[in-house]
Amino acid sequence: MTKSAPELSIDDVRDRLESTIHTAFEQDGSTLVEALPAMGKSYHAIKWAETTGKHLSVFTSRRELYGQYEQWCINRELDFHVLPAFHHLCDTMGEGYSIENDVSEVYDAGISGAEIHRKSKQYFGSKLPCQHDGPCQYMDAREFNPEDYDVLIGHYLQAHNRDYLEDRYVAIDEFPSDAYFFDPTHNEATRAVSNYLKAEDNLPFENWKDLRYRRHKDEYEDTVEEWKDELGFYSHRDTRVQLQQNPGFHAHAPLLTHAGLEFELLGNEWEYAELGSGRKAVRSPEDEWTVLIPPPFYAAESVVALDGTPMINKWRLVLGGDWVNHETVLEDDQEKRTYLSEVLGLRIIQTDAGTKPYESGVHVNTQSDGALLESVPEREGTRPAVITSKTAKEIYRSSGLDDYIERIGHYGDLKGSNDFADTDLAIVIGSPHPPENEAVERWAAFDGESVERATDEDGQDLRGVDLDLGPLGNALFQDVVQYEVLQAVMRFGRTPDKPVHGATVYVHTSRLPEWVNPETYLEVTTWSNGMQEVVETIKSSKKWPNGEWTNKEIAEGISIGKKQVCDLMKELDEEGYVSHCRAGRGNAYHWSNVKLESLAEYGEVV
Incomplete structure (x- = not known):
């Protein structure tokens, strides 16, 4: 007996969603709320803040989405603040100043926008253009007390600031994709490591190549372990100004060095390194590095991730923990189908x-x-x-x-x-x-897993509907x-x-x-090339549209012969686009137009 579709209304769905979000915020740690699009999950996060009186920080993808949150806060009489963004508010950036490229280089080397402003004379020899008439408006905008606001609204990357997390509840609207990735090229990563090792007396390696080939020697084991034990969350960043003048400097050099010491080879030639505090690094067979640096979400009261079609493994990784709670609004696939069709x-x-x-x-x-x-x-x-x-x-x-x-x-x-x-x-x-090395192999490597395409009996990769990447690989592929x-x-x-x-x-x-x-x-x-030639020949002839055409006349000057022309004309006859009579020498076919002008250009849909 076929199971009947459940009754479901938009009010039912939103009542469930509201209850699910309340439950999620009450749980310790991180909770993933699975709610298909158009349920109103973003709005209900703001409604939760108004209902409970709790301080909420919302992190989302694009500035154009901020307006929705602002309007919801206004409607519910909540005090809100849009978090200041360096590239959006700093007048030095995007105004055509000659120093802009220099500022971008320092920023790309892992130095924050705030630190660039505070130490502009040390980095550039003078104040930034945005500081000539007083403090930069970006730095001014940073001077606020988060406790004064019911809701903070910002980009995923701004979750790295603990001031926006502590004593607050956090909502992450949709999956942050690669927002928490740091992707140095192989040369950038190895130069940064070599540059760091020249200044780091507590490691016995001269450069990247030296570390790579001697890291597992027994004589260095105690020294390396002692160096790793002394690393804290913030000591993974090197902000020594004297080093920043050196080519290849990067503030994440300690983290890259740690990755170089930890890399383990997986079965598909990827490498994987566990770096603590949810941070991980992977290295592709082509020497492409990616470091995952999740924000310190553990500092928040609780974290609720909102997603319509989530991949739990990927959410667990970007949230920086070993576990994520999972709450669903709809109970099963049948309810999902009902939601699509009925709601x-x-x-x-x-x-x-x-x-x-x-x-x-x-x-x-x-x-x-x-x-x-x-x-x-x-x-x-x-x-x-x-x-x-x-x-x-x-x-x-x-x-x-x-x-x-x-x-x-x-x-x-x-x-x-x-x-x-x-x-x-x-x-x-x-x-x-998307490229499988990014969408599948890399994410699997972050989980310490090896993923490869299955092959047929001849050793050829399976493709199309037969594509098989194994259970984890298939799940990652489907997610994208x-x-x-x-x-x-x-x-x-x-x-x-x-x-x-x-x-x-x-x-x-x-x-x-x-x-x-x-x-x-x-x-x-779709029509074959021959069919397109036949129709075009008839419609471009001097006898169009009221004349008659033989197979021989149609075949003259095109790439197919009389027999194939006849077969194609019979197809058009069966569909009612032309009609025929037989007359003359050899009882030849004579074709007449019925409605050939209405024949679709590309093909037909049945």
């Missing part, structure tokens, strides 16, 4: 397209995409909005396919966006496919690909509390989560 009013129509990895643009199929883009306005009576890859977006523009599109967005520009909330007809075309496709689908018709809401969304890729059940499946067929 959000989404009609999902999926085509028979394959995976369609569109990140690079190499596999963009303008014929198949064109057939669907032509068909949808005829089926629905209006042009659709489209979300696809950034590369495909440019290809559509250059090929004229954007004539069929009302508006277009791309993967990677959707997080927190409500630009398509009022759109009720859309197509999601193709799937993101399947859930980004789902997030794109759920960008449309996001007004569940309005009388008329919802959207019809065509999905032109197979990369949807398995629990999503499309309402309908479509088959997209």
Whole structure:
């Protein structure tokens, strides 16, 4: 007996969400709240602060999202403060000053914006331009008491400041991606280590190469262990001004040195290092370094992570702990399906397209995409909005396919966006496919795990729908690909509390989560090059549109012969685009136009 779909309303969902968020903030440590898009999870975090009177810090991705939080705070009469950002408020940056590049170099070397201002004479020999008429407005903006505000609003990176965490509850709105990554090149990392070792008397190595080859010698074991034991959280940063004049200086040199001492080889040639306090480093087979430096979230009263389609392993890593609580608003896959169809009013129509990895643009199929883009306005009576890859977006523009599109967005520009909330007809075309070394192998390495593609019996990598990266690798891949496709689908018709809401969304890729059940499946067929030649020949002839054509006449001057022309004309005849009679020498076919002008340019959709 088939399980019936549960009854679910937007009020039910939001009541559950409110209860879940209250429970999450009451728990010690970090809690991940899984709540699909359009539930109002960001708003309910602010509502929690107003209801409980607790001090809240919210960290999110883009400044344009701050306005939503500001308005919610105003509506609920909460005192709020937007945290000052160095690049946004400092007039030295972005104003065309000649010193700007020098400031950027010091900042990129791991010195904070505040430290740059405090020691500007030591770094640059004079005050910064923004300090000539008094304190920089950035430094002025830093002079506030966090206790005076119910809500602090800032970017993920600003969570590194303990003043914004202590005695406060923290909400992290959506996954911070690589915000807590430090990505030096191999040369930058090794130069920084070598530079540091020249000044560090407590380690017996002269440079990076010396450390690399002699770190495991028994004679150095006690010295190395003593150096590591003395490292605290802040001693992983080197801020000695005298060293900053040396080429290759970086404030994270002690952390990089620690990583060099700890690296262990994984099965897929990646290296992994555990650095304490949630910090980890990995090194790819191509010598690309990444250091994960989570903020000191342990200083907060509690931390609540808000995400629609979360990957628990990745959240645990960026939160810097060994464990994260996990709370869900919807109980199971059936409730998720009900939420999509009944609460959000989404009609999902999926085509028979394959995976369609569109990140690079190499596999963009303008014929198949064109057939669907032509068909949808005829089926629905209006042009659709489209979300696809950034590369495909440019290809559509250059090929004229954007004539069929009302508006277009791309993967990677959707997080927190409500630009398509009022759109009720859309197509999601193709799937993101970021480099597996970044999206899968690197994240697995942070967990000390090795991930590799499975191969077939001939030793060839499995691809497309057969792609297999093992349990952890598949989960990491799905987190980037399947859930980004789902997030794109759920960008449309996001007004569940309005009388008329919802959207019809065509999905032109197979990369949807398995629990999503499309309402309908479509088959997209594209015309062959021969068919396109035949139709173009007929429509460009002097006898168009009321004449008659034989197979021989059509075949003259094109790349296919009379027999293939005849087969293609019979297809058009069966679909009612042309008609025929047989007459003359050899009882030849004579073709006449019926409605060939209405034949779609790219193909048909059934």
